[in-house]
Amino acid sequence: MISVKNVLVVLAVAFTAYLAARGLSWTGPITQPLVVVVTLAFYLATTWLCIFWEPASTRSTPPPAPSPATGSRAEDDAKTAVDGIRGPVRLPPIAQVLALACAVIVPSAISVSVGADARTAPFATWYLGGIGALMTIVMVRRRPWTAWTGIVALTVASMLWMGPVNALALGLVGSIVWVTCAQLLVFSMDRAARDTSRLTRLQRAATGWQTSQIVRQRERRVQVQKALAVAGPVLTRTVAHAGVLSDPDRLEARIAEGKLRDEMRGPRLLDDEVRAELERARRRGANVTVLDEGGLDDVDDEQLGVIRAQLADALRSATSDRLYIRTSPDERVAVTVVGRSPSVAGPSDEDSVDLWLEIPHPGRA
Structure with a gap:
């Protein structure tokens, strides 16, 4: 050659x-x-x-990149190869x-x-x-x-x-x-x-920045489409009635708002079954908060399916007036579900906790 x-x-x-x-x-x-x-x-x-x-080491592998730990010799050797651009060897x-x-x-x-x-x-x-x-x-x-x-x-x-x-x-x-x-x-x-x-x-x-922007644009389009699908009918009725809504329309508006919050705050916790149980809880009057703080980022789809199924079961049997669903930073716990209701003992400034459930990571419990 x-x-x-x-x-x-x-x-x-x-x-x-x-x-x-x-x-x-x-x-x-x-x-x-x-x-x-x-x-x-x-x-x-x-x-x-x-x-x-040429030393055998330089023929087989390029010199290491300079770093504070390797000293000036590594800095000199690094001159012979910069991102694959190789020059004369020392x-x-x-x-x-x-x-x-x-x-x-x-x-x-x-x-x-x-x-x-x-x-x-x-x-x-x-x-x-x-x-x-x-x-x-x-x-x-x-x-x-x-x-x-x-x-x-x-x-x-x-x-x-x-x-x-x-x-x-x-x-x-x-x-x-x-x-x-x-x-x-x-x-x-x-x-x-x-x-x-x-x-x-x-x-x-x-x-990389351009790719991330494209991905974010696609995610925003998906979120906008979901928002239109959920809130579009409610907004249409609101405009048609000049803001004067009946009680069923107000309930639908609150449910639509909750759905949008869920999609923005905890998309990895949601599937069709969980969404259905969240809507059922809101229709009975419960105040539901869903929050994903990154605890499920490393969980694969199969494990997510197990976690979502347990979450749906917990919501199905929950009767609390307030439900708080959030991911956990603990290595063993994937999701924490907390339910609070007014105290049965009488008037109180704080609701009592009537539901506490920790859904473990599959295989780590």
Whole structure:
């Protein structure tokens, strides 16, 4: 599979191999050819190790997202993967040390092995571009301090062996520019990845908000339809009679109001049987309050059916003047039914409790 990463890897390998090959194209005698060959081999091995080596953990799974508990290392590793957007992986410490050693050893080894007369020849100055390319790779692999330390080592060694003017004229400036551009490129890439991640999260949040609004609109339409079905006939008669209602019409209005309150306050407690018992209680004159405070949010439909059946049975046998039906926050109790009626002992400021029923959660009692 051809990808941008694979193309860049091939270019990096080819370019570093070309720079190293320049070191073998001797145009004159050198004092220690074996040292030159060994130095070139060390340079190529280190460079290609920095290109290809990725820890097994980063190949199998992306680094964790940054958190206060994981510290700065996790924050650095998280730069390589932002919401699935993966960038260059951090260079392992061993390769980092080898790259620094290469930046320190190669310039001096080449300068000594070719002899004083050939230190400014093209086959002896290849390390200016070679070490610059290596430090560029190190910078892309997210080791900026190592890359700049290597550039400093290259600058000091090259100026000592061939003089500041020759070092700057033969390639040192280009190496510094490469590393600078690489740092800017990595910074821009990380910023683009963060912006893309932020936009992705905003898009997901906007989609979720839009979906919730659609769901709420549908729920409101359903509630409006139910309200029209319940209160429509009563409102029609009220308008037709100019607000002058008979006692049966007033009773129907109170029942319609109660039904609407039930649908808004406790929809999960209701089914056809419960609605029928609530209407029967209101027709006999009881004041009924239904309230769902979220205690049934995690209950499935089968368990809700059992709870509703027990609630309907409780309402069927209830004779209280006031009925309070509400969900319970207790883990074992699903619904509490309380009935209150005037005290039979005589006048009193408070009604007496003549019904107390706790409907348990199925399977938790």
